């Protein structure tokens with residue numbers, strides 16, 4: 001079924017096409033100058049010391065675990081209301097995910113009070129996820145991390161250019177991880193970026209990105225080095241120049257794209273805020289946000305009522321989604337046996353509505369009217 005109004009639409013034009021063509025014609029298509037340029041531009045945009053381009057964000061999260069020294073049987077506190085990759089990365093190093101609840105139905109980020117209550121002698125890190133581009137309570141989380149000597153990894157997949165007290169999300173903890181999957185604010189098909197202000201963590205991540213080799217093909221092709229040693233058990237986690245070239249164009253468009261999304265969000269809020277049966281999370285959020293998604297939550301809802309509404313919207317040609325099915329309820333995570341009251345309610349009663357910069361305002365009104373009519 002193809003929807004009249006999709007959940008997301010790419011912000012692509014002839015600039016991305018030209019950028020890809022330029023790389024193809026340059027005959028250097030793997031990790032090379034475009035990746036370096038993308039990294040410098042990304043780091044500058046965030047005001048971060050370092051950015052490392054990667055094949056996707058899942059492996060950025062894995063690398064973050066490795067460089068932060070997280071090992072088997074360590075405990076890592078994380079949200080359950082996130083994409084499963086946030087938690088899988090903890091499992092890749094054999095560590096134990098300890099799920100914390102969301103703050104409230106209005107603020108779907110991880111709850112610092114619940115984080116602190118779950119700390120044990122085995123806790124080594126906290127992973128936060130800036131849901132929808134809205135910041136976690138980083139002052140409280142950094143305070144806890146300092147008190148218990150924990151690393152903080154930011155899953156900032158939803159949050160390029162989003163801010164917390166004037167700082168860019170993804171640059172506040174030890175390591176920040178971004179995704180450029182096709183439906184993200186910056187789309188390259190697949191792609192990711194690891195960001196850090198720490199030189200040592202960066203050098204370690206860079207080494208592990210490419211098999212633990214002391215030099216890369218591009219450097220050897222340019223005659224900068226002729227030999228290499230392998231000094232660590234690394235991976236092939238590299239991005240390629242074709243995707244990096246798309247990413248560079250996408251970065252140029254990002255600010256304007258996010259400003260248009262903010263307008264879409266304002267229209268949704270003004271249309272839906274007087275609907276008695278709905279909660280609009282982050283409704284009063286005032287800092288700059290990437291507005292990656294637009295979630296709504298049914299009041300006094302159930303999964304059945306939510307699914308009926310989604311079905312009615314689908315019949316009207318409107319694609320919706322659920323961000324997210326809670327991770328602690330997935331089969332492979334049930335062994336950790338968590339009950340998270342607020343996350344359970346949210347995951348049953350939340351719907352994400354179409355959100356992208358070119359979504360016309362009359363379509364926002366159409367969607368809002370359909371919701372009003374169905375509730």
Ligand SMILES: Cc1ncc(COP(=O)(O)O)c(C=O)c1O
Pocket residue numbers: 056057058059082083085086129155157158178179180181190191192
């Ligand atoms: C919150 C979150 N974390 C991690 C990921 C994984 O990113 P990727 O698809 O680039 O591996 C995604 C993207 O889908 C995400 O939304």
